Amino acid sequence: MTVSFVIPCYQEEEALAALRPHLTELTADEIVFVDDGSRDGTGAALLALAAEEPRARIKTHPTNRGVGAAMRTGIRASTGDVVVVYDADRTYPLADAARLVAALGSEHDVAGATPFAGGGGLDGVPAGRSLLSRAAVLAYRLVLGRHGRHLTVYTCAFRAWRGSFVRDLAWRSDGFPAAAEQLGRALLLGGRAVEVPSTLRRRTEGTSKMRVLPTAWGHGLTLLRLLGMRLVGVGRPS
Numbered sequence: 055m056t057v058s059f060v061i062p063c064y065q066e067e068e069a070l071a072a073l074r075p076h077l078t079e080l081t082a083d084e085i086v087f088v089d090d091g092s093r094d095g096t097g098a099a100l101l102a103l104a105a106e107e108p109r110a111r112i113k114t115h116p117t118n119r120g121v122g123a124a125m126r127t128g129i130r131a132s133t134g135d136v137v138v139v140y141d142a143d144r145t146y147p148l149a150d151a152a153r154l155v156a157a158l159g160s161e162h163d164v165a166g167a168t169p170f171a172g173g174g175g176l177d178g179v180p181a182g183r184s185l186l187s188r189a190a191v192l193a194y195r196l197v198l199g200r201h202g203r204h205l206t207v208y209t210c211a212f213r214a215w216r217g218s219f220v221r222d223l224a225w226r227s228d229g230f231p232a233a234a235e236q237l238g239r240a241l242l243l244g245g246r247a248v249e250v251p252s253t254l255r256r257r258t259e260g261t262s263k264m265r266v267l268p269t270a271w272g273h274g275l276t277l278l279r280l281l282g283m284r285l286v287g288v289g290r291p292s
């Protein structure tokens with residue numbers, strides 16, 4: 055079984071410098087970095103990293119298109135039987151990637167990290183951010199009904215996917231709501247999802263790219279799209 059990591063990066067010069075010494079801990083056959091039109095030293099940091107890490111591959115967008123678009127580029131370029139999406143700022147423990155891959159097994163299409171199930175947690179994460187995530191869970195559960203009731207988080211992109219499943223998955227959002235849209239669409243298509251408790255910590259290098267208002271608006275549109283899919287029965291499991 056081969057494993058690809060996909061790591062979207064936008065203005066992550068500092069976070070990549072901190073990630074670099076940890077790459078050897080990563081059980082992967084390839085690591086696809088997507089530099090999404092960064093204007094800081096991200097491009098140079100990735101070249102330096104690739105010079106000493108033969109598993110690294112770099113995809114570049116000439117202009118900034120958003121994390122959802124970067125995931126699309128990275129996932130489509132990946133070749134692994136399993137694809138792990140991981141944030142450049144290491145806010146979830148790198149070691150938990152192996153737990154996601156183990157939980158995915160052969161019975162699931164996606165295994166996602168969650169801070170909101172027993173054994174998971176939040177470490178220094180601003181209250182506003184966790185509130186947004188918790189509100190999103192309620193909204194996505196409502197819209198997805200029986201398809202999504204068993205899950206405790208939708209906005210966290212740190213997941214292990216069955217490669218063939220996620221490379222076929224389409225999503226519209228180019229921004230942060232893409233993580234929730236991927237999961238919602240996967241569930242409506244009959245995808246089998248499992249969660250693994252993990253601890254989300256506050257970012258220590260670089261700055262957050264998440265803007266609450268545009269992201270909340272994007273979630274609203276995504277919820278409407280998923281509701282439409284559910285009502286017309288798109289992807290109803292047979």
Ligand SMILES: Nc1nc2c(ncn2[C@@H]2O[C@H](COP(=O)(O)OP(=O)(O)OP(=O)(O)O)[C@@H](O)[C@H]2O)c(=O)[nH]1
Nearest residue numbers: 062063064090120121124141142143257262263264
């Ligand atoms: N490719 C790409 N990646 C992005 C973009 N915005 C954010 N990212 C990446 O997506 C991941 C998550 O972004 P963050 O800024 O950490 O957002 P967050 O995790 O919600 O918030 P914090 O951890 O508090 O900063 C990081 O690896 C970012 O580099 C973007 O426009 N394009």
Ligand SMILES: [Mg+2]
Nearest residue numbers: 141143145257
């Ligand atoms: Mg982050």
